[in-house]
Amino acid sequence: MKILIPNVAPESVEALVFDLGGVLLDVQMQRTLRAFEALGVCGVGAAEVIDGNRACFRDLELGLITQEEFAEAVRQTFPAVTGISDERLLEVWNAMLMPFDERRVELLRELGAHYPIYLLSNTNLPHRIRFRELFSERFGGCFDDLFVRCFYSDELHLRKPDSEIYRSVARQIGTPPGKLLFIDDNEANVCAARSEGWQACHLAGGTLVTKLFE
Numbered sequence: 001m002k003i004l005i006p007n008v009a010p011e012s013v014e015a016l017v018f019d020l021g022g023v024l025l026d027v028q029m030q031r032t033l034r035a036f037e038a039l040g041v042c043g044v045g046a047a048e049v050i051d052g053n054r055a056c057f058r059d060l061e062l063g064l065i066t067q068e069e070f071a072e073a074v075r076q077t078f079p080a081v082t083g084i085s086d087e088r089l090l091e092v093w094n095a096m097l098m099p100f101d102e103r104r105v106e107l108l109r110e111l112g113a114h115y116p117i118y119l120l121s122n123t124n125l126p127h128r129i130r131f132r133e134l135f136s137e138r139f140g141g142c143f144d145d146l147f148v149r150c151f152y153s154d155e156l157h158l159r160k161p162d163s164e165i166y167r168s169v170a171r172q173i174g175t176p177p178g179k180l181l182f183i184d185d186n187e188a189n190v191c192a193a194r195s196e197g198w199q200a201c202h203l204a205g206g207t208l209v210t211k212l213f214e
Contacts, residue, residue, distance in 0.1 A: 001114050001213050003181070005201045013199065014179040015148075016111060017169070019160075020121035022185030023209050024108070025131060026098040035092040040080030050186075060124040063154030067126050094130040100138055107210050108146045119150040120169055120182070122159050128152065149173075160184070161192030170196070183209060 003010040021027040029046045036044055048054050056073035059065045065073060070093075071086040081089065111117055135143035144150045151169050158165035170177045177197035184190050185203045193200040203209060 001110060003212065004214055005181075005212050008181060008199050008201065012179055013115070013181045015116045015118060015173060015175045015181070017118045017120050017173075017180055017182045017198075018108075018209070019182075019184035019186070019189065019203075020119060020123060020131075023183055023203055024104050024119075025100060027096050028098055029096050032092060032094075032096040035095045036078075036081075039084060039092065041078045042080075044078075058159075060126075061122055061153050061159055063124075063157050070124075070126070090126050093126055097127060097130050097134065100131075100135055102138075103210050104208070105135075105139060105146070107213060111213065112146065116148045116173075116175075117146070118169075118173060119144075119147045119152075120160070120165070120184075121151070122153040124154050128154075160186070160189040163192055163196055166193050166196040166198060170198070183212065 003013060018024055029049065032049070033044055033046065044054075049057050054077060056065075056070060056077050059073070060070045067090060068086060071089045074089055074093075075082050075084070108117060132143050135141075149172070151165075151172070153159045153165070156165060156168060158168060160166075166177070170180060173180065178199065180198045182190070182193045182198050182200040183203055184193070184200070187202050187204070190200045190202040201212065203212070
């Protein structure tokens with residue numbers, strides 16, 4: 001397969017590293033925000049969740065709290081959901097995750113025949129349980145098996161765009177940073193990867209990752 005990304009030297013790429021949400025899996029944050037609003041939680045914005053401006057979201061993404069502790073932290077942060085069960089709060093949290101797209105899954109399988117491919121995602125255990133279920137329900141098998149290795153923020157206790165996460169992942173992959181191609185829909189994450197010597201592509205404006213290869 002050919003890499004069709006401007007300012008990337010395809011002949012120098014030895015491994016591909018993909019983000020998950022917004023790249024391989026569509027995420028509709030508004031679904032979760034609306035579900036929170038339906039429970040009486042108002043004023044929560046996408047940036048608070050994505051950037052971790054609320055400790056309950058940040059700590060979950062860093063793997064500092066369990067699912068149960070997350071649910072309790074949400075209840076403490078937003079008194080409107082004091083009486084809501086853990087199960088319901090996790091359903092609301094997972095509502096943003098959309099079904100996998102067959103074209104992108106097939107792309108990963110095709111790329112895997114040409115490159116070692118890896119995943120680097122800011123995520124958390126409730127989401128991981130759910131997106132693995134979504135994958136298995138549609139395609140069978142295990143989502144993680146599409147990759148040589150998956151690097152998850154809550155397991156690393158590091159988040160993008162922290163520079164240390166890129167250093168750690170490059171060391172563990174064992175490939176020089178300049179020979180890694182990273183694809184992410186968050187510009188800050190892409191800039192941070194480039195600052196650590198990675199080749200990187202900002203997947204912006206709703207562009208499908210399938211358009212980057214042929």
